[in-house]
Amino acid sequence: MNDFLKQAEELFPYTQTLRRDFHMHPELGFREVRTGGIVAKELETLGIEVTKGVGKTGVVGYLEGSKPGPTILLRFDMDALPITEDTGAEYASQNNGVMHACGHDGHTAIGLTVAKMLHAYREELAGNIKFCFQPSEEGLNGEEMGGALMMMRDGVLDSPKVDKTLSLHLWNDKPLGWISVAKGPVMAGAELFIIKLTGKGGHGAAPDTTIDPIVAAAQIITALQTITSRNVAPLKPSVISVTTIHSGTTFNVIPQTAELSGTVRTFDPSVRKLVLERFEQIARGVAETMGCKVEIEIKRVTPPVINHDGVSESVLKTAQALFPQMELDTESYLTMGAEDMGYMQEKVDGCYFMIGSANDEKNLNYNHHHPKFDFDEQALISGAALMATAAADLLKT
Ligand SMILES: [Zn+2]
Numbered sequence: 001m002n003d004f005l006k007q008a009e010e011l012f013p014y015t016q017t018l019r020r021d022f023h024m025h026p027e028l029g030f031r032e033v034r035t036g037g038i039v040a041k042e043l044e045t046l047g048i049e050v051t052k053g054v055g056k057t058g059v060v061g062y063l064e065g066s067k068p069g070p071t072i073l074l075r076f077d078m079d080a081l082p083i084t085e086d087t088g089a090e091y092a093s094q095n096n097g098v099m100h101a102c103g104h105d106g107h108t109a110i111g112l113t114v115a116k117m118l119h120a121y122r123e124e125l126a127g128n129i130k131f132c133f134q135p136s137e138e139g140l141n142g143e144e145m146g147g148a149l150m151m152m153r154d155g156v157l158d159s160p161k162v163d164k165t166l167s168l169h170l171w172n173d174k175p176l177g178w179i180s181v182a183k184g185p186v187m188a189g190a191e192l193f194i195i196k197l198t199g200k201g202g203h204g205a206a207p208d209t210t211i212d213p214i215v216a217a218a219q220i221i222t223a224l225q226t227i228t229s230r231n232v233a234p235l236k237p238s239v240i241s242v243t244t245i246h247s248g249t250t251f252n253v254i255p256q257t258a259e260l261s262g263t264v265r266t267f268d269p270s271v272r273k274l275v276l277e278r279f280e281q282i283a284r285g286v287a288e289t290m291g292c293k294v295e296i297e298i299k300r301v302t303p304p305v306i307n308h309d310g311v312s313e314s315v316l317k318t319a320q321a322l323f324p325q326m327e328l329d330t331e332s333y334l335t336m337g338a339e340d341m342g343y344m345q346e347k348v349d350g351c352y353f354m355i356g357s358a359n360d361e362k363n364l365n366y367n368h369h370h371p372k373f374d375f376d377e378q379a380l381i382s383g384a385a386l387m388a389t390a391a392a393d394l395l396k397t
Protein backbone atom coordinates (compact mmCIF):
# COMPACT_ATOMS: atom_id res chain seq x y z
CA MET A 1 0.00 0.00 0.00
CA ASN A 2 1.16 3.46 -0.87
CA ASP A 3 1.95 5.62 2.13
CA PHE A 4 -0.34 8.61 1.60
CA LEU A 5 0.26 9.82 5.16
CA LYS A 6 3.99 10.21 4.49
CA GLN A 7 3.25 11.86 1.16
CA ALA A 8 0.73 14.25 2.73
CA GLU A 9 3.41 15.23 5.26
CA GLU A 10 5.90 15.84 2.45
CA LEU A 11 3.33 17.81 0.48
CA PHE A 12 2.39 19.96 3.49
CA PRO A 13 4.19 23.10 2.19
CA TYR A 14 2.13 22.83 -1.02
CA THR A 15 -1.12 22.34 0.92
CA GLN A 16 -0.36 25.15 3.35
CA THR A 17 0.62 27.62 0.61
CA LEU A 18 -2.63 26.94 -1.24
CA ARG A 19 -4.69 27.18 1.94
CA ARG A 20 -3.18 30.51 2.94
CA ASP A 21 -3.62 31.89 -0.56
CA PHE A 22 -7.31 30.89 -0.56
CA HIS A 23 -7.62 32.32 2.94
CA MET A 24 -6.24 35.69 1.83
CA HIS A 25 -8.59 35.81 -1.15
CA PRO A 26 -11.94 34.45 0.07
CA GLU A 27 -14.95 34.45 -2.26
CA LEU A 28 -18.65 34.15 -1.43
CA GLY A 29 -20.84 31.34 -2.77
CA PHE A 30 -21.22 31.18 -6.57
CA ARG A 31 -18.47 33.81 -6.87
CA GLU A 32 -15.51 31.44 -6.45
CA VAL A 33 -14.00 32.54 -9.76
CA ARG A 34 -10.41 33.06 -8.58
CA THR A 35 -10.52 29.97 -6.34
CA GLY A 36 -12.08 27.80 -9.05
CA GLY A 37 -9.52 29.13 -11.54
CA ILE A 38 -6.62 28.02 -9.34
CA VAL A 39 -8.28 24.64 -8.77
CA ALA A 40 -8.73 24.12 -12.52
CA LYS A 41 -5.16 25.19 -13.26
CA GLU A 42 -3.68 22.88 -10.62
CA LEU A 43 -5.73 19.91 -11.86
CA GLU A 44 -4.85 20.63 -15.50
CA THR A 45 -1.15 20.89 -14.63
CA LEU A 46 -1.39 17.34 -13.29
CA GLY A 47 -3.03 16.21 -16.54
CA ILE A 48 -6.44 15.62 -14.94
CA GLU A 49 -9.42 16.26 -17.25
CA VAL A 50 -11.24 19.37 -16.02
CA THR A 51 -14.82 20.58 -16.51
CA LYS A 52 -15.58 24.13 -15.39
CA GLY A 53 -18.90 25.81 -14.80
CA VAL A 54 -20.56 22.76 -13.20
CA GLY A 55 -23.04 24.47 -10.86
CA LYS A 56 -21.98 27.98 -11.94
CA THR A 57 -18.49 28.26 -10.39
CA GLY A 58 -17.96 24.57 -9.54
CA VAL A 59 -15.02 22.63 -11.00
CA VAL A 60 -14.83 18.88 -11.62
CA GLY A 61 -11.65 16.91 -12.24
CA TYR A 62 -11.93 13.41 -13.66
CA LEU A 63 -9.22 10.83 -13.12
CA GLU A 64 -9.51 7.43 -14.78
CA GLY A 65 -7.73 4.54 -13.08
CA SER A 66 -5.77 1.99 -15.11
CA LYS A 67 -8.34 -0.74 -14.45
CA PRO A 68 -12.12 -0.58 -14.73
CA GLY A 69 -14.14 -0.20 -11.55
CA PRO A 70 -16.58 2.05 -9.72
CA THR A 71 -16.49 5.86 -9.76
CA ILE A 72 -15.99 7.68 -6.48
CA LEU A 73 -16.78 11.35 -6.04
CA LEU A 74 -14.63 13.28 -3.57
CA ARG A 75 -16.24 16.54 -2.63
CA PHE A 76 -14.53 19.71 -1.36
CA ASP A 77 -16.39 22.99 -0.80
CA MET A 78 -14.75 26.31 -1.76
CA ASP A 79 -16.93 29.17 -0.50
CA ALA A 80 -16.34 31.77 2.22
CA LEU A 81 -18.73 33.76 4.44
CA PRO A 82 -19.82 37.42 4.73
CA ILE A 83 -17.82 37.98 7.93
CA THR A 84 -15.11 40.56 8.67
CA GLU A 85 -12.02 38.64 9.76
CA ASP A 86 -10.53 39.43 13.16
CA THR A 87 -7.76 36.82 13.49
CA GLY A 88 -4.81 39.16 12.99
CA ALA A 89 -3.13 36.33 11.04
CA GLU A 90 -0.43 37.26 8.52
CA TYR A 91 -2.55 35.48 5.91
CA ALA A 92 -5.80 37.24 6.95
CA SER A 93 -8.46 38.07 4.37
CA GLN A 94 -7.66 40.85 1.93
CA ASN A 95 -11.24 40.90 0.74
CA ASN A 96 -12.91 43.14 3.31
CA GLY A 97 -16.12 41.73 4.79
CA VAL A 98 -15.51 38.24 3.38
CA MET A 99 -13.77 35.51 5.34
CA HIS A 100 -12.98 31.81 5.23
CA ALA A 101 -14.51 31.29 8.67
CA CYS A 102 -15.60 27.69 8.13
CA GLY A 103 -12.38 26.11 6.88
CA HIS A 104 -13.39 25.61 3.24
CA ASP A 105 -10.03 27.15 2.26
CA GLY A 106 -8.52 24.10 3.98
CA HIS A 107 -10.93 21.73 2.21
CA THR A 108 -10.00 23.11 -1.20
CA ALA A 109 -6.28 22.81 -0.42
CA ILE A 110 -6.81 19.25 0.84
CA GLY A 111 -8.68 18.42 -2.38
CA LEU A 112 -5.81 19.56 -4.59
CA THR A 113 -3.31 17.65 -2.44
CA VAL A 114 -5.44 14.50 -2.71
CA ALA A 115 -5.65 14.99 -6.49
CA LYS A 116 -1.86 15.18 -6.69
CA MET A 117 -1.42 11.99 -4.66
CA LEU A 118 -4.12 9.94 -6.39
CA HIS A 119 -2.98 11.08 -9.85
CA ALA A 120 0.51 9.73 -9.07
CA TYR A 121 -1.17 6.51 -7.91
CA ARG A 122 -3.51 6.15 -10.93
CA GLU A 123 -1.84 2.95 -12.26
CA GLU A 124 -3.00 1.18 -9.09
CA LEU A 125 -6.62 2.36 -9.20
CA ALA A 126 -9.39 -0.03 -10.26
CA GLY A 127 -11.96 2.64 -10.96
CA ASN A 128 -12.28 6.37 -11.35
CA ILE A 129 -12.23 9.47 -9.20
CA LYS A 130 -14.28 12.61 -9.65
CA PHE A 131 -12.77 15.55 -7.78
CA CYS A 132 -15.77 17.74 -7.07
CA PHE A 133 -14.91 21.31 -6.04
CA GLN A 134 -18.24 22.70 -4.97
CA PRO A 135 -19.39 26.32 -4.76
CA SER A 136 -21.81 27.82 -2.26
CA GLU A 137 -22.16 25.26 0.51
CA GLU A 138 -23.05 27.97 3.03
CA GLY A 139 -26.33 29.03 1.46
CA LEU A 140 -28.21 29.84 -1.70
CA ASN A 141 -26.60 33.27 -2.10
CA GLY A 142 -29.39 34.64 -4.24
CA GLU A 143 -29.74 31.52 -6.42
CA GLU A 144 -32.68 29.13 -6.36
CA MET A 145 -30.52 26.31 -4.95
CA GLY A 146 -27.19 25.77 -3.22
CA GLY A 147 -23.93 24.45 -4.67
CA ALA A 148 -24.43 20.71 -4.26
CA LEU A 149 -27.90 20.70 -5.83
CA MET A 150 -26.76 22.94 -8.66
CA MET A 151 -23.82 20.65 -9.44
CA MET A 152 -26.24 17.70 -9.39
CA ARG A 153 -28.57 19.59 -11.75
CA ASP A 154 -25.58 20.00 -14.05
CA GLY A 155 -24.92 16.26 -13.96
CA VAL A 156 -22.01 15.86 -11.53
CA LEU A 157 -23.39 12.47 -10.45
CA ASP A 158 -23.75 11.22 -14.07
CA SER A 159 -21.57 10.06 -16.98
CA PRO A 160 -19.90 8.22 -15.59
CA LYS A 161 -22.40 7.53 -12.86
CA VAL A 162 -21.03 8.11 -9.37
CA ASP A 163 -21.16 4.98 -7.17
CA LYS A 164 -19.90 6.36 -3.87
CA THR A 165 -19.06 9.71 -2.31
CA LEU A 166 -16.53 10.80 0.28
CA SER A 167 -16.44 14.22 1.91
CA LEU A 168 -14.98 15.82 4.99
CA HIS A 169 -15.03 18.82 7.27
CA LEU A 170 -12.24 20.24 9.41
CA TRP A 171 -13.87 20.44 12.84
CA ASN A 172 -12.86 23.11 15.36
CA ASP A 173 -15.26 21.91 18.08
CA LYS A 174 -12.75 19.08 18.56
CA PRO A 175 -8.97 19.06 18.98
CA LEU A 176 -6.33 18.03 16.48
CA GLY A 177 -5.96 14.26 16.77
CA TRP A 178 -9.71 13.59 16.94
CA ILE A 179 -11.38 12.03 13.92
CA SER A 180 -15.01 11.03 13.54
CA VAL A 181 -16.10 8.34 11.11
CA ALA A 182 -19.64 7.30 11.94
CA LYS A 183 -22.48 5.34 10.42
CA GLY A 184 -25.97 6.83 10.14
CA PRO A 185 -26.89 10.48 10.67
CA VAL A 186 -24.08 12.99 11.19
CA MET A 187 -25.55 16.37 10.31
CA ALA A 188 -29.06 17.73 10.66
CA GLY A 189 -31.49 18.66 7.93
CA ALA A 190 -32.19 22.38 7.73
CA GLU A 191 -35.09 24.59 6.67
CA LEU A 192 -35.19 28.35 6.51
CA PHE A 193 -38.35 30.26 7.35
CA ILE A 194 -39.69 33.76 6.80
CA ILE A 195 -42.74 35.08 8.66
CA LYS A 196 -44.23 38.33 7.32
CA LEU A 197 -46.68 40.08 9.63
CA THR A 198 -48.92 42.91 8.52
CA GLY A 199 -50.77 44.96 11.14
CA LYS A 200 -51.94 48.55 11.06
CA GLY A 201 -49.46 51.34 11.65
CA GLY A 202 -50.09 54.48 13.64
CA HIS A 203 -48.93 56.81 16.39
CA GLY A 204 -46.77 55.32 19.13
CA ALA A 205 -48.91 57.21 21.66
CA ALA A 206 -52.17 55.69 20.38
CA PRO A 207 -51.62 51.91 20.24
CA ASP A 208 -55.37 51.31 20.59
CA THR A 209 -55.85 52.64 17.06
CA THR A 210 -53.24 50.29 15.60
CA ILE A 211 -52.55 46.60 15.19
CA ASP A 212 -48.99 46.28 16.40
CA PRO A 213 -46.95 43.73 14.42
CA ILE A 214 -43.99 44.05 16.82
CA VAL A 215 -46.01 42.77 19.77
CA ALA A 216 -47.32 39.93 17.59
CA ALA A 217 -43.76 39.08 16.47
CA ALA A 218 -42.60 38.96 20.10
CA GLN A 219 -45.43 36.57 21.05
CA ILE A 220 -44.66 34.35 18.06
CA ILE A 221 -40.96 34.13 18.95
CA THR A 222 -41.83 33.08 22.50
CA ALA A 223 -44.55 30.63 21.48
CA LEU A 224 -42.28 28.93 18.90
CA GLN A 225 -39.94 27.88 21.74
CA THR A 226 -42.64 25.55 23.04
CA ILE A 227 -42.33 23.32 19.97
CA THR A 228 -38.94 21.93 20.98
CA SER A 229 -39.70 22.07 24.71
CA ARG A 230 -43.32 20.82 24.71
CA ASN A 231 -44.10 19.03 21.44
CA VAL A 232 -40.97 17.13 20.43
CA ALA A 233 -39.91 14.18 22.58
CA PRO A 234 -37.01 15.16 24.89
CA LEU A 235 -34.63 12.55 23.44
CA LYS A 236 -35.20 13.62 19.83
CA PRO A 237 -33.03 16.52 18.67
CA SER A 238 -34.58 19.61 17.14
CA VAL A 239 -33.71 23.31 16.98
CA ILE A 240 -35.79 26.38 16.13
CA SER A 241 -33.90 29.67 15.99
CA VAL A 242 -35.34 33.04 15.02
CA THR A 243 -32.24 34.80 13.72
CA THR A 244 -33.54 38.04 12.19
CA ILE A 245 -36.28 40.47 13.14
CA HIS A 246 -36.93 43.61 11.18
CA SER A 247 -39.55 46.23 11.86
CA GLY A 248 -40.05 49.89 12.47
CA THR A 249 -38.18 53.07 11.59
CA THR A 250 -38.50 55.45 14.53
CA PHE A 251 -39.47 55.74 18.21
CA ASN A 252 -42.93 57.24 17.92
CA VAL A 253 -44.44 55.22 15.07
CA ILE A 254 -46.01 51.79 15.39
CA PRO A 255 -45.01 50.16 12.12
CA GLN A 256 -47.23 48.48 9.60
CA THR A 257 -45.17 45.32 9.16
CA ALA A 258 -42.65 43.06 10.84
CA GLU A 259 -40.58 40.27 9.35
CA LEU A 260 -38.91 37.36 11.13
CA SER A 261 -36.64 34.72 9.69
CA GLY A 262 -34.63 31.84 11.01
CA THR A 263 -33.90 28.15 10.79
CA VAL A 264 -35.31 24.78 11.82
CA ARG A 265 -32.98 21.77 12.29
CA THR A 266 -34.01 18.13 12.68
CA PHE A 267 -32.67 14.62 11.93
CA ASP A 268 -35.74 12.40 12.05
CA PRO A 269 -38.35 12.81 9.24
CA SER A 270 -41.23 12.34 11.73
CA VAL A 271 -39.79 15.04 14.01
CA ARG A 272 -39.35 17.32 11.01
CA LYS A 273 -43.01 16.83 10.04
CA LEU A 274 -44.22 17.52 13.58
CA VAL A 275 -42.05 20.62 13.99
CA LEU A 276 -43.11 22.12 10.66
CA GLU A 277 -46.81 21.47 11.36
CA ARG A 278 -46.66 23.05 14.81
CA PHE A 279 -44.58 25.91 13.42
CA GLU A 280 -47.27 26.79 10.90
CA GLN A 281 -50.10 26.42 13.48
CA ILE A 282 -48.38 28.56 16.09
CA ALA A 283 -47.12 31.31 13.80
CA ARG A 284 -50.50 31.59 12.06
CA GLY A 285 -52.57 31.15 15.21
CA VAL A 286 -50.71 33.72 17.29
CA ALA A 287 -50.53 36.26 14.45
CA GLU A 288 -54.26 36.01 13.80
CA THR A 289 -55.09 36.15 17.50
CA MET A 290 -53.17 39.42 17.63
CA GLY A 291 -55.11 40.71 14.61
CA CYS A 292 -52.27 40.54 12.09
CA LYS A 293 -52.24 39.11 8.60
CA VAL A 294 -49.48 36.55 8.21
CA GLU A 295 -47.53 34.99 5.37
CA ILE A 296 -45.32 32.01 6.20
CA GLU A 297 -42.65 30.66 3.87
CA ILE A 298 -40.69 27.55 4.80
CA LYS A 299 -37.99 26.35 2.44
CA ARG A 300 -35.88 23.22 2.70
CA VAL A 301 -32.17 24.07 2.71
CA THR A 302 -30.71 20.58 3.08
CA PRO A 303 -31.79 17.09 4.06
CA PRO A 304 -29.80 15.48 6.90
CA VAL A 305 -26.44 13.92 6.05
CA ILE A 306 -26.83 10.17 6.56
CA ASN A 307 -23.70 8.04 6.25
CA HIS A 308 -23.94 4.69 4.49
CA ASP A 309 -22.99 1.72 6.69
CA GLY A 310 -20.77 -0.08 4.16
CA VAL A 311 -18.87 2.97 2.91
CA SER A 312 -18.38 4.23 6.49
CA GLU A 313 -17.13 0.80 7.60
CA SER A 314 -14.50 0.92 4.84
CA VAL A 315 -13.40 4.47 5.78
CA LEU A 316 -13.30 3.46 9.44
CA LYS A 317 -10.94 0.55 8.70
CA THR A 318 -8.75 2.88 6.66
CA ALA A 319 -8.65 5.43 9.49
CA GLN A 320 -7.81 2.78 12.10
CA ALA A 321 -4.90 1.53 10.02
CA LEU A 322 -3.69 5.02 9.14
CA PHE A 323 -3.92 6.65 12.58
CA PRO A 324 -3.44 4.03 15.31
CA GLN A 325 -2.56 6.80 17.80
CA MET A 326 -5.53 9.05 17.15
CA GLU A 327 -8.80 9.33 19.00
CA LEU A 328 -11.27 7.77 16.59
CA ASP A 329 -14.90 8.63 17.35
CA THR A 330 -17.24 6.04 15.88
CA GLU A 331 -20.23 6.80 18.10
CA SER A 332 -22.35 8.78 15.72
CA TYR A 333 -21.09 12.29 16.48
CA LEU A 334 -24.12 14.43 15.73
CA THR A 335 -24.19 18.13 15.03
CA MET A 336 -27.21 20.34 14.36
CA GLY A 337 -25.12 22.04 11.69
CA ALA A 338 -26.29 21.31 8.16
CA GLU A 339 -24.49 20.40 4.97
CA ASP A 340 -25.72 20.18 1.42
CA MET A 341 -23.74 16.94 0.98
CA GLY A 342 -27.03 15.60 2.37
CA TYR A 343 -28.48 15.98 -1.15
CA MET A 344 -25.71 13.92 -2.78
CA GLN A 345 -25.86 11.30 -0.02
CA GLU A 346 -29.62 10.97 -0.57
CA LYS A 347 -28.80 9.73 -4.10
CA VAL A 348 -25.45 7.97 -3.64
CA ASP A 349 -23.99 5.91 -0.76
CA GLY A 350 -21.41 8.03 0.98
CA CYS A 351 -19.39 8.81 4.06
CA TYR A 352 -18.89 12.28 5.50
CA PHE A 353 -16.17 12.38 8.12
CA MET A 354 -14.73 15.04 10.42
CA ILE A 355 -11.15 15.95 11.28
CA GLY A 356 -10.55 17.69 14.63
CA SER A 357 -8.63 20.89 13.97
CA ALA A 358 -8.61 22.98 17.17
CA ASN A 359 -5.50 23.68 19.22
CA ASP A 360 -6.00 25.40 22.60
CA GLU A 361 -2.28 26.09 23.10
CA LYS A 362 -2.08 28.00 19.84
CA ASN A 363 -5.41 29.76 20.52
CA LEU A 364 -6.86 28.13 17.41
CA ASN A 365 -10.12 27.13 19.01
CA TYR A 366 -12.81 29.56 17.95
CA ASN A 367 -16.02 28.11 16.58
CA HIS A 368 -16.85 27.92 12.91
CA HIS A 369 -18.30 31.22 11.58
CA HIS A 370 -16.58 33.28 14.34
CA PRO A 371 -14.53 36.33 13.15
CA LYS A 372 -11.51 34.85 14.97
CA PHE A 373 -11.96 31.33 13.53
CA ASP A 374 -8.73 29.65 12.49
CA PHE A 375 -7.58 26.03 12.66
CA ASP A 376 -4.34 24.11 13.23
CA GLU A 377 -2.96 23.50 9.74
CA GLN A 378 -1.56 20.12 10.83
CA ALA A 379 -5.15 18.90 10.36
CA LEU A 380 -4.67 19.39 6.61
CA ILE A 381 -2.22 16.49 6.64
CA SER A 382 -4.62 14.05 8.33
CA GLY A 383 -7.48 15.21 6.11
CA ALA A 384 -5.56 14.73 2.88
CA ALA A 385 -4.05 11.40 3.98
CA LEU A 386 -7.39 9.94 5.09
CA MET A 387 -9.26 11.14 2.00
CA ALA A 388 -6.66 9.75 -0.44
CA THR A 389 -6.23 6.44 1.39
CA ALA A 390 -9.98 5.94 1.87
CA ALA A 391 -10.61 6.54 -1.85
CA ALA A 392 -7.76 4.19 -2.87
CA ASP A 393 -9.02 1.53 -0.44
CA LEU A 394 -12.56 1.76 -1.83
CA LEU A 395 -11.21 1.18 -5.34
CA LYS A 396 -9.35 -1.92 -4.19
CA THR A 397 -12.41 -3.70 -2.82
ZN1 LIG B 1 -20.00 26.83 7.65
Ligand SMILES: [Zn+2]
Nearest residue numbers: 102103104169
Ligand atom coordinates in the same frame (compact mmCIF):
# COMPACT_ATOMS: atom_id res chain seq x y z
ZN1 LIG C 1 -18.40 24.41 6.43
